[in-house]
Amino acid sequence: xxxxxxxxxxxxxxxxxxxxxxxxxxxxxxxxxxxxxxxxxxxxxxxxxxxxxxxxxxxxxxxxxxxxxxxxxxxxxxxxxxxxxxxxxxxxxxxxxxxxxxxxxxxxxxxxxxxxxxxxxxxxxxxxxxxxxxxxxxxxxxxxxxxxxxxxxxxxxxxxxxxxxxxxxxxxxxxxxxxxxxxxxxxx
Amino acid sequence: xxxxxxxxxxxxxxxxxxxxxxxxxxxxxxxxxxxxxxxxxxxxxxxxxxxxxxxxxxxxxxxxxxxxxxxxxxxxxxxxxxxxxxxxxxxxxxxxxxxxxxxxxxxxxxxxxxxxxxxxxxxxxxxxxxxxxxxxxxxxxxxxxxxxxxxxxxxxxxxxxxxxxxxxxxxxxxxxxxxxxxxxxxxxxxxxxxxxxxxxxxxxxxxxxxxxxxxxxxxxxxxxxxxxxxxxxxxxxxxxxxxxxxxxxxxxxxxxxxxxxxxxxxxxxxxxxxxxxxxxxxxxxxxxxxxxxxx
Numbered sequence: 336x337x338x339x340x341x342x343x344x345x346x347x348x349x350x351x352x353x354x355x356x357x358x359x360x361x362x363x364x365x366x367x368x369x370x371x372x373x374x375x376x377x378x379x380x381x382x383x384x385x386x387x388x389x390x391x392x393x394x395x396x397x398x399x400x401x402x403x404x405x406x407x408x409x410x411x412x413x414x415x416x417x418x419x420x421x422x423x424x425x426x427x428x429x430x431x432x433x434x435x436x437x438x439x440x441x442x443x444x445x446x447x448x449x450x451x452x453x454x455x456x457x458x459x460x461x462x463x464x465x466x467x468x469x470x471x472x473x474x475x476x477x478x479x480x481x482x483x484x485x486x487x488x489x490x491x492x493x494x495x496x497x498x499x500x501x502x503x504x505x506x507x508x509x510x511x512x513x514x515x516x517x518x519x520x521x522x523x
Numbered sequence: 524x525x526x527x528x529x530x531x532x533x534x535x536x537x538x539x540x541x542x543x544x545x546x547x548x549x550x551x552x553x554x555x556x557x558x559x560x561x562x563x564x565x566x567x568x569x570x571x572x573x574x575x576x577x578x579x580x581x582x583x584x585x586x587x588x589x590x591x592x593x594x595x596x597x598x599x600x601x602x603x604x605x606x607x608x609x610x611x612x613x614x615x616x617x618x619x620x621x622x623x624x625x626x627x628x629x630x631x632x633x634x635x636x637x638x639x640x641x642x643x644x645x646x647x648x649x650x651x652x653x654x655x656x657x658x659x660x661x662x663x664x665x666x667x668x669x670x671x672x673x674x675x676x677x678x679x680x681x682x683x684x685x686x687x688x689x690x691x692x693x694x695x696x697x698x699x700x701x702x703x704x705x706x707x708x709x710x711x712x713x714x715x716x717x718x719x720x721x722x723x724x725x726x727x728x729x730x731x732x733x734x735x736x737x738x739x740x741x742x743x744x745x746x747x748x749x750x751x752x753x754x755x756x757x758x759x760x761x762x763x764x765x766x767x768x769x770x771x772x773x774x775x776x777x778x779x780x781x782x783x784x785x786x787x788x789x790x791x792x793x794x795x796x797x798x799x800x801x802x803x804x805x806x807x808x809x810x811x812x813x814x815x816x817x818x
Contacts, residue, residue, distance in 0.1 A: 343780050344543040344564060365781060380540045382564040382600055389562065389780055427559070427599055442599060448623035449646050451533035454526045470536045471601065510536055
């Protein structure tokens with residue numbers, strides 16, 4: 336099994352290092368032809384506007400959508416989660432999305448960089464809280480249909496959601512040494 | 524649940540999210556929107572781009588907070604702004620504006636000829652310039668959460684950017700080949716803390732993200748810096764002093780992503796208009812070099 340990591344922009348190296356530590360083969364994906372070689376896809380954190388534009392310019396939107404609809408597991412962290420959602424709130428007017436998960440993402444939902452934070456989050460299916468980091472993070476609103484929240488903050492705001500073989504986290508497991516969410520994804 | 528804001532991980536982490544991207548200098552709301560539309564990962568809000576600072580001379584200071592706030596309100600991507608080296612009150616002002624990053628920049632006229640800002644005291648993260656590894660590690664010790672090699676801003680000549688990036692990366696490679704006892708001497712020569720030197724020797728890279736800056740004017744320049752081994756690029760005068768800023772900005776963004784693919788770089792380099800005229804750095808007198816500011 337080869338895990339693809341979307342490498343248009345952002346923290347793709349961190350995901351790669353985590354998977355390498357776990358002994359999982361991975362491949363950077365920049366073009367549609369790279370996509371054909373992978374069995375799963377991680378979309379990293381970064382700037383969702385930048386990654387979205389490059390997805391459109393290099394004709395990756397439909398090939399990724401088709402692979403995921405045909406069963407390829409996908410996981411988006413932060414910007415990647417925004418790109419998976421069916422609706423983007425507080426984004427640019429024409430911001431592209433893969434429109435795969437039945438959830439709305441609100442960009443920069445906590446404020447500016449000064450409001451970025453670290454916290455322990457309880458994630459359904461994990462034995463103990465997950466210490467992680469939120470950087471200019473989105474929140475995931477109104478999961479519906481097959482999509483359900485798997486982690487919320489104490490005030491109820493959703494920060495991780497799952498819809499079958501699709502996973503979205505508004506935080507960054509790749510910036511920690513804790514590989515439990517990567518393992519969770521590899522088992523989807 | 525304990526929530527901790529403005530930790531080292533959140534500060535250095537934002538820079539990690541900018542990797543593989545282009546940060547563009549903008550002087551007004553219109554340029555900021557063009558930059559965001561072109562795919563910039565962040566904008567640097569300032570009154571004058573380095574090429575104009577160079578031309579007009581005089582003292583270059585922090586930009587008008589009103590301009591910075593208007594730019595911040597006009598885009599959804601992170602906004603950075605520059606404070607003078609050592610001007611910790613300009614830094615306090617910029618932090619109060621709620622922007623995302625401060626650049627303690629040699630492009631502005633230094634306010635302190637001995638001390639840089641003590642960046643650990645701030646909630647907001649800082650990016651600093653460096654010409655070599657010693658300077659890079661001293662800035663990290665002071666609290667910089669991101670670095671950029673300085674290059675020579677406002678020239679459109681990439682030679683100094685190449686020199687500084689090669690210097691930093693070459694010095695890291697030399698550290699990796701050293702024995703433990705040699706590292707003590709290396710730390711002394713670098714004028715940097717031993718623990719940090721040891722950490723860099725073991726990891727084979729800086730503990731923070733390092734972009735290239737100063738003189739990048741074409742898609743090929745951006746890809747050159749990426750292939751040399753930096754994490755992303757700052758483009759100052761190179762975009763909005765060119766013939767067609769929007770097209771050039773998009774081309775530089777694509778070349779930064781596909782920096783290893785010559786076919787794509789060739790494609791995006793076609794018909795993008797005039798590059799900024801530029802100044803050959805070897806024609807500049809020593810006292811006009813901005814990179815020598817900072818200690």
